[in-house]
Amino acid sequence: MEKLYASFDEAVSDIFDGAVVMVSGFGGTGGTAQKLLLALRNHGAKDLTIVSNTAGLASLLGFGTLPGHTAIDVGTLIDNDQVIKVIASYPVSPSPSKINSFESYFRKGKMELELVPQGTLVERIRAGGAGIPAFFTPTGVGTQLSEGKETREFDGKQHILEHALKSDFALVKGYKADTLGNLTYKGTSQNFGAVMVRSTGISIVEVDQVVNIGEIDPHLVHTPALFVDRIVTL
Amino acid sequence: MEKLYASFDEAVSDIFDGAVVMVSGFGGTGGTAQKLLLALRNHGAKDLTIVSNTAGLASLLGFGTLPGHTAIDVGTLIDNDQVIKVIASYPVSPSPSKINSFESYFRKGKMELELVPQGTLVERIRAGGAGIPAFFTPTGVGTQLSEGKETREFDGKQHILEHALKSDFALVKGYKADTLGNLTYKGTSQNFGAVMVRSTGISIVEVDQVVNIGEIDPHLVHTPALFVDRIVTL
Amino acid sequence: MLGRLPREVIAMRVARELKDGDVVNLGLGIPSLCSQYVPEGRTVFYHSESGVLNYGPMAEEGEEDDDLINASGQFLQPIAGMSFFHSADAFAMIRGGHIDVTVLGALQVSERGDLSNWMLPSRGIGNVGGAMDLAAGAKRVIVAMEHIGRNGDPKIVSECTFPLTGPRCVSLIVTDIAVISVEKEGLVLRETAPGWEPRDIQNETEPQLILADDIKEIAL
């Protein structure tokens, strides 16, 4: 029942080799669980499959990163040779002249990529947490990302069948949590994290602040406590 | 651009005969747009298809209604002979000895019913607003409510295909709105309304209070302004 | 005539099944009583389809708020640590496997754990509500009910004759005379009400019961 963990290291200590790990964040430092990612790098679990919007933009390019700050993101795990596959919508640097670690590994044939349109990616994660094994979507129809996928017409428009996405762990950045696990996020940092906590075996949430039960307005809870397994803060 | 309407009557004046109308609320008075329902009764549009969790429990049985209060709900429209079809999860009185107007009409063959499990009902509404034309769900498999539906196995478990649900209008009860249409709800009164505003042609929202832009914390907005077409308050 | 356990005692026995930290959804009737009997030292979070997690007891007279109800339309007390959400999220929790235990009433439960609880065929129309979602989505479905119907018919049957809520979903049946678990090999009689012999319980049960090696008297 106790969800509050004493350290980031302890909170990630059972992430096993070969695990599927969802990583929150849009790509910048906001909404990215940087201390949990650092702990996972130190922990060293290998052969991870990462589900994440990007495959390392902040650590390389400063995407969404405050001037003068260094960022920890999925790139940190890739640099440390812990990742074998990435499921993402925005895996590489927008500039072909400044490539990220993911792309280097990919070019060497040492990394698998499942490229997914951003809205399909998050809807697949949402489906994984909502007991919906598959759904039809118009996104990607007629493109190379729909190759081999089942197609069906609804209302005169083609759609493709997409499948739910789940994970063993999710590393998520929140803003404030109470000790039961009720969670709020700040600004645009709900993004993928608020969905990933729902579709994972164990959700591990890094927050700026842990407060007493009752200190979060029940109308303001973005993630109800049942989706949160572990909470850790500095 | 102006979303604020001067009267309940004006806000529902273009609801046409034969329209599909979603009605918010779990079944009690909380979350039910009672003044809009009354205006629609007075307006008199006929042959309506109603999408709603119940088909009139508060007005008959006092379900979720404060002691000593009378309730306006879908039953009010049915009593006035405006409804030809109901899509609901909880259409009749739990007590066979005290039947609601819906059931009387139904028994006379004057009313069509599409009975849908509650979670499937709201997921179909959510899908309608999210551009998902159809999805697979485990709910209802092996029951009479899945008869004739496409079945498919995922992860060794049977699922059925369910289709999105949309409407011409939604009558929704909120708590507070700003003049842009940002909306909050109180307590358990988000229920169906917060989903219906997303999947309807025109959403009409009855609120307790209209506030200035900026008075609702952007983290607390339950329904972003783009889902709200009309706002009306006493 | 052998004594039957009152509804409160059925609820007490079911409450023992709830573990610390469980997220629990309670149906109408006997199930709704369970929350009063959770053993001390265990914290249970109640979920309602109306869009609330971790709600308090029923509201006192004069304190009712129609914006704070459960799925039966009853008024709840607010408590610290609650959260509110819309119905799509409420049912994503159920369908997505985030509810540890649901306790439901039943009209019939079959030998295989099939559940019928939403419609009396004689009425020809019924309320499905959230029952099918709970039957399909909750990690564990416990049925709490009287062992036989008012007319004396067994409610634990070889094959449900009433419309199904869900096939093979029930894992435990707690009645006013017995505790029976649904296993691959069939229904296993685990506990009996004081004074009741297994054969007495079999007499009120349509399918053949398998007797557990260590049948006990129902304890609270």
Place this chain on the structure above:
Amino acid sequence: MLGRLPREVIAMRVARELKDGDVVNLGLGIPSLCSQYVPEGRTVFYHSESGVLNYGPMAEEGEEDDDLINASGQFLQPIAGMSFFHSADAFAMIRGGHIDVTVLGALQVSERGDLSNWMLPSRGIGNVGGAMDLAAGAKRVIVAMEHIGRNGDPKIVSECTFPLTGPRCVSLIVTDIAVISVEKEGLVLRETAPGWEPRDIQNETEPQLILADDIKEIAL
């Protein structure tokens, strides 16, 4: 040599397409400039995939907040009337048809309105981001781009040779020399940059352009 309109002017022309009350999603590059040129008296709500509706201009230096970014990772200013939401809701808005207009950059647009804007085949890998969702879900897709590529190749082509973002999704193309609408019968040249004759524009366009009856000079 004929003069080409600067990026800012392309953005100004696109901005004229935005109506009062429109919900608008702006892509990277020229599209992102449009917000500065919305005609007075019109209120436009900006949506970003990062999870915000109705955001303010770019943040000033020293005022950046990494919890308030757009889909390009740029820092935004807060404004009254904003709202925040998670990515599943952000894309439900897009896919569900709640975005009135999206303005996107393009590598190629075909005669039928097919759009290619996410991958250069020469690189062999690309970022799809939210582009396919916007192409499939927004009510109206406007492309804002230079008329020809840096190497002089036409970007308005008979058939896209680069990987598609979406088929038949573009309705208007605004470039540095022309405004072209995509119609059932083909591409219709509506407006030209000052000094440009239709034949000059045709020279830089692969498919045959249909000339509108009332071709005008691009006005702002």
